[in-house]
Amino acid sequence: MSEYSGGAQFPDTLVHPMNASNIKKLIPIAFCAAAFCFPVVYGQEYSVGSYGDFPANVYFLNHIHSDHNNDFGTLPSFSPTHLKNDIDYYLSTLNAKGLFVTTDHNNDYAFDDLLKNGSVGKAGDRIIAVRSAEWGDRTHLSLIGLKVPHWNMLDRHSDYSKAPQVQAAEGAAEIRIINHPAAPGYKWPWQTWENAEAVEVWSDNFEFASHTNSKAIGLWQEALASGRRYTAVGGADFHMNAPGKDKWKIMLFPANIVFAGDNTPEKVFEAIRGGRVSLRLRPASPKVFIRAIQSGTVYEMGANAPVSGMVNLEVILDQRDCEREDDYFILIYTSASARIPALKIPVRHSALSTAAFMLPVQGRDFVRAEVWRMHSERITALSNPVYFNY
Ligand SMILES: [Zn+2]
Ligand SMILES: [Zn+2]
Numbered sequence: 001m002s003e004y005s006g007g008a009q010f011p012d013t014l015v016h017p018m019n020a021s022n023i024k025k026l027i028p029i030a031f032c033a034a035a036f037c038f039p040v041v042y043g044q045e046y047s048v049g050s051y052g053d054f055p056a057n058v059y060f061l062n063h064i065h066s067d068h069n070n071d072f073g074t075l076p077s078f079s080p081t082h083l084k085n086d087i088d089y090y091l092s093t094l095n096a097k098g099l100f101v102t103t104d105h106n107n108d109y110a111f112d113d114l115l116k117n118g119s120v121g122k123a124g125d126r127i128i129a130v131r132s133a134e135w136g137d138r139t140h141l142s143l144i145g146l147k148v149p150h151w152n153m154l155d156r157h158s159d160y161s162k163a164p165q166v167q168a169a170e171g172a173a174e175i176r177i178i179n180h181p182a183a184p185g186y187k188w189p190w191q192t193w194e195n196a197e198a199v200e201v202w203s204d205n206f207e208f209a210s211h212t213n214s215k216a217i218g219l220w221q222e223a224l225a226s227g228r229r230y231t232a233v234g235g236a237d238f239h240m241n242a243p244g245k246d247k248w249k250i251m252l253f254p255a256n257i258v259f260a261g262d263n264t265p266e267k268v269f270e271a272i273r274g275g276r277v278s279l280r281l282r283p284a285s286p287k288v289f290i291r292a293i294q295s296g297t298v299y300e301m302g303a304n305a306p307v308s309g310m311v312n313l314e315v316i317l318d319q320r321d322c323e324r325e326d327d328y329f330i331l332i333y334t335s336a337s338a339r340i341p342a343l344k345i346p347v348r349h350s351a352l353s354t355a356a357f358m359l360p361v362q363g364r365d366f367v368r369a370e371v372w373r374m375h376s377e378r379i380t381a382l383s384n385p386v387y388f389n390y
Contacts, residue, residue, distance in 0.1 A: 034297045058263050059098035060256040060272065061087060063134070063142060063200060063235025066102045066110040078083065078251070080110040080129075084119045086248040088127045094321055097125075097263035100252075101132040103142045103179075103235075106151045108133045124263050131263045133237055136160065138186045140179040142235070143169055145265055161194040170195070170321070175269050177233060179203065182215035192225035192229075198231040199223075201382075204238060205282055217382075224366055224385065225335040231272050231302075232277040232384055246283075254281045257299070275384045285380040286328065287318040290369045292359075292386045304387045307345025311388075313363050315369045317345055317353040329373035330355055333385075335365045364389045 004241045066080045080102055091098050102110035111131040114120045118164050121128035132144040148154065148165050157163040169176050174347035176196040180187035180203040193199065201216045220232055234254025259276035260267040271277060279299065280287055292299040293312040299305035315330055359367060366385035373380050 003282070013089065052365075057094065057096040058258050058260045058268065058271075059091065059094075059096055060233070060258045060277070061098050061100040061252050062104050062177070062233055062256060062270050063106055063203065063237045064100060064251065065236075065238055066113075067300075068102070068107055068109040069104040069239070080113040081117045081119045081374045083251075084114060084121075084127060088235060088254060090249055090252060091126050098127050099263045099265060099268045100127060101130050101142070101144050103132045103144075104132040105134050106136075106154070106156070108148070108151060123262070126263075128263055128265065134179060135165070138153055139181075141166065142177040142179055142200075143174065144177065145169075145174040145269065148151075150364060159368075172269065172273075173265070175272055177235070178230070179235060180212065180237065181218065181219050182212050184212070186274070190219045190226075193223065193230060194226070196230065197276075198233045200235040200237075201232040202234040202279055202281060202379075204236060205250060205253045209359075214379075221333060222341070224321050224368075227364060229275070229389065229390060232260060232276055232279065232382065233272065233277055234281065249283055253283060253285075254279050254282070257287050262316070271302075275387075276300070278383045279381060281380050283385065284323045286322050287380040288330075288369055288370060288371045288383050289316045289318070290314070290367065290383045290386055291316070292367065301384050301386055301387050304390045307388055308361055308363070311361050312359050315383075317351075317357040317371065319351050319353070326376065326380075327378070328371050329374055331367075331370045331372065332357075332359075333368050333370070336358070361388045 030031070030201045038060050064083060066078055066083055068080070083102065084100070087098060087100055102365070104110055108131050111120070111129060115161050119129070130145050131147055132142060133151050134140050134142050135151065135154070135156065139160060143165065146169050148164065154165060155163070160166050160312045166176065168174070175198060178188060178196050178199040180186060180192050180200055181190070183203070199216070199220050201220050221228060223230055233256050236251055236253060238251045257278045257280055258268055258271040261272035278288055290301055291314050292305055292307070294305070294307045294309070304310070313332075316334070317328065330345065345355070363390040369377055369383035371381040372378065
């Protein structure tokens with residue numbers, strides 16, 4: 001990497017897997033970087049730009065298991081219609097719309113249940129369901145929007161890309177998601193992700209999963225740095241009953257904020273293919289977005305910007321419907337390194353905060369943001385990249 005004025009740069013060994021002790025090493029450097037180089041503007045009204053529907057309020061609620069799941073546990077109280085009603089209520093509290101997918105293992109009976117109960121939803125409704133399943137054996141792939149006559153009769157081929165039902169998903173009406181690629185027993189190196197559209201870089205929101213999740217993010221980072229392009233998504237992948245009255249809400253996270261304009265499958269799939277997705281790990285998490293600007297042209301998350309030289313970057317943190325949280329710091333990733341443009345963004349519930357900085361771009365590269373909670377040193381939100389010269 002070439003140097004640029006005042007930016008902190010870190011050796012690759014510090015970049016990933018990012019964990020608490022690495023963060024502690026980075027913080028003193030970042031104070032310097034934040035103090036001298038990176039203005040952070042709090043609470044200003046943010047211009048809409050080309051996102052179109054900012055603040056984005058369409059959710060893609062992904063990888064939800066119902067009581068039709070058949071692996072190592074069942075969820076007796078979570079019938080598909082129960083899930084749908086909970087999601088509908090929760091999105092009403094956020095004044096948001098959503099698309100949700102039940103991805104039970106090797107079956108799509110949950111969608112049939114929803115159909116039978118008149119609960120699938122249609123354009124104009126707050127919540128819409130799409131037929132989906134989680135398919136596979138040693139690797140798990142979510143096939144979303146695909147009608148397969150008898151899931152349970154299919155060979156769970158280890159070379160998924162050659163399976164006919166996966167090849168059938170090439171059309172615009174379907175999405176393929178590589179699930180939990182670093183989970184114990186389900187290892188799936190990025191070199192074999194082939195033609196999937198997306199990868200689940202964060203699955204479930206229990207803290208004990210974070211190690212596997214940080215490895216999944218590391219795989220995605222490697223794939224991006226090698227020139228491949230996959231949209232990162234979160235998936236709830238909830239397999240057990242959680243204690244507490246809010247368990248139904250926890251089941252919906254990590255949630256994906258999509259710049260889709262509406263919650264129809266067509267619009268949401270188009271946004272996923274285009275990389276216009278930001279992950280929000282918990283109900284308490286902020287939303288994070290990133291954009292690049294050069295010569296008056298704005299390149300939003302997912303865009304492929306044909307630029308070189310200094311590029312202005314903006315990271316936008318939207319805390320307006322966080323339930324509670326922490327102070328935050330932001331990590332910026334490119335193909336080569338992590339940087340911290342703004343160390344600390346305090347909790348301001350009414351705020352849209354913008355961290356602005358500059359980045360030198362030469363050739364193929366990307367830039368993406370992660371938001372970490374200051375006190376617990378845990379990741380809480382992440383953006384998809386803006387791509388350069390892909
Ligand atoms: Zn799975
Ligand atoms: Zn699952």
